[in-house]
Amino acid sequence: MEHANGTTFCKETAKECLSALRSFQDQFVGSESQVEALKTVAGWLERLQRGSFSEDEEPLDENSRVYLQSYRDQFTRFSLFERGHGELVGDSPKVAGITRERSGQWRNPALAAELEKVEDWDAFDVFKVAALTGGRPLQPVAMAVLNCFDLVSTLRLPEKKLQNFLRGVEDAYLNNPYHNSTHAADVVQGLAALFANNPFTAQLTDLEMLSMILACVIHDVGHPGVTNEYLINTNADSALLYNDQSINENGHAAVGMQLLRKSSNNFIEALPDEEYRFVRRTIIGIVLATDMVGHAKLVKDTTANLRQLGPDLQKWPEEKKQRALQMIVHCCDIGNPAKPLKYSLQWTERIMAENFAQGDRERREALPVSPLCDRERVDVPKSQLTFLEYVVRPCFEALRALAPETAAIALRNIEIGRRHWEEQPRRNASSTMFPLDDLR
Numbered sequence: 001m002e003h004a005n006g007t008t009f010c011k012e013t014a015k016e017c018l019s020a021l022r023s024f025q026d027q028f029v030g031s032e033s034q035v036e037a038l039k040t041v042a043g044w045l046e047r048l049q050r051g052s053f054s055e056d057e058e059p060l061d062e063n064s065r066v067y068l069q070s071y072r073d074q075f076t077r078f079s080l081f082e083r084g085h086g087e088l089v090g091d092s093p094k095v096a097g098i099t100r101e102r103s104g105q106w107r108n109p110a111l112a113a114e115l116e117k118v119e120d121w122d123a124f125d126v127f128k129v130a131a132l133t134g135g136r137p138l139q140p141v142a143m144a145v146l147n148c149f150d151l152v153s154t155l156r157l158p159e160k161k162l163q164n165f166l167r168g169v170e171d172a173y174l175n176n177p178y179h180n181s182t183h184a185a186d187v188v189q190g191l192a193a194l195f196a197n198n199p200f201t202a203q204l205t206d207l208e209m210l211s212m213i214l215a216c217v218i219h220d221v222g223h224p225g226v227t228n229e230y231l232i233n234t235n236a237d238s239a240l241l242y243n244d245q246s247i248n249e250n251g252h253a254a255v256g257m258q259l260l261r262k263s264s265n266n267f268i269e270a271l272p273d274e275e276y277r278f279v280r281r282t283i284i285g286i287v288l289a290t291d292m293v294g295h296a297k298l299v300k301d302t303t304a305n306l307r308q309l310g311p312d313l314q315k316w317p318e319e320k321k322q323r324a325l326q327m328i329v330h331c332c333d334i335g336n337p338a339k340p341l342k343y344s345l346q347w348t349e350r351i352m353a354e355n356f357a358q359g360d361r362e363r364r365e366a367l368p369v370s371p372l373c374d375r376e377r378v379d380v381p382k383s384q385l386t387f388l389e390y391v392v393r394p395c396f397e398a399l400r401a402l403a404p405e406t407a408a409i410a411l412r413n414i415e416i417g418r419r420h421w422e423e424q425p426r427r428n429a430s431s432t433m434f435p436l437d438d439l440r
């Protein structure tokens with residue numbers, strides 16, 4: 001009989017599938033109903049394998065059939081890894097996102113150890129996760145964060161579609177030195193640290209938390225590695241499309257929402273219309289607010305709202321609460337200089353490499369070289385000090401009222417960063433400072 005997912009379940013297939021499912025079951029951590037559905041599937045496969053009935057005589061109930069379809073790929077692949085036919089590393093996100101060993105550890109011990117720290121602002125090493133996943137850290141980090149706050153089970157999100165969506169988004173990130181899926185994973189993880197350790201989280205709904213995480217996931221997807229100004233100056237198609245307004249950010253939101261709308265990816269399609277529209281509206285608002293052009297107004301609005309309404313977001317009217325969500329994600333987006341120095345220095349190298357590549361293009365195209373993009377002239381320590389003092393620090397100071405614990409850690413790191421950059425000799429950056437070849 002032709003199965004709905006295009007496979008025929010003869011005795012042999014059932015046998016193979018069952019053995020894969022058993023290994024997978026041992027590692028699976030999910031809701032009670034998911035565990036039950038997997039047990040039903042296993043029992044059905046066992047009887048089918050013994051030949052006690054044919055699939056036509058006793059069809060699988062609908063719920064279990066959905067699980068069989070959703071998970072078959074995953075447990076079959078998992079079983080291959082178990083038998084040593086493949087390395088979990090590099091090809092693992094699809095599996096790593098939903099499987100743990102009995103002890104609560106992820107399959108790959110190093111990846112497991114890192115993902116266990118996903119709620120820790122200082123300890124989590126996103127570069128390590130990128131290395132362990134062959135440069136694809138976004139999917140496992142996003143899954144870890146969604147599961148960490150029980151959003152997959154509470155909102156009953158279909159995991160197969162969710163995984164498809166995350167994989168599609170990760171594929172759509174370009175291989176830029178800075179604006180790549182490692183940066184997106186870093187922003188998602190920063191948000192997880194804020195959620196885990198601060199009082200404002202209790203004032204958010206599950207849908208608000210989901211929207212914020214998804215906004216972080218897509219917030220730079222398809223980034224071309226050049227600034228909005230460059231796109232305007234070169235008459236890029238995207239500048240025409242978006243009338244020179246937040247060109248990159250409009251593009252990220254549009255690409256992200258298009259990927260979500262694909263039926264194989266749309267894991268929120270079952271939400272009631274009003275909730276679906278809320279998620280879409282919130283994500284778009286947050287992504288557009290990542291444009292640095294709106295930075296000063298966002299900080300000013302949040303500070304004024306906090307002064308007027310106090311720190312309990314439940315008391316804020318809808319529109320102002322949306323601004324707070326935008327501010328929190330914006331802090332995560334520009335938060336890498338507020339991470340421990342060993343990580344923030346890597347981010348500096350990456351952003352400067354991307355800026356300088358743009359400057360080189362501008363020079364080749366006889367355009368004026370943008371201020372932070374000229375490798376012959378930019379004083380990196382000075383530009384970092386300016387960014388820290390005038391952009392990053394005010395953001396985290398404003399965030400203190402909502403997220404005191406993480407803001408305190410971030411402000412301490414900012415201070416360490418400031419001392420580091422003050423000690424650096426003020427000289428023009430040379431191209432050799434930035435090992436482009438080492439970047440993914």
Ligand SMILES: [Zn+2]
Pocket residue numbers: 183187219220290333
């Ligand atoms: Zn970003």
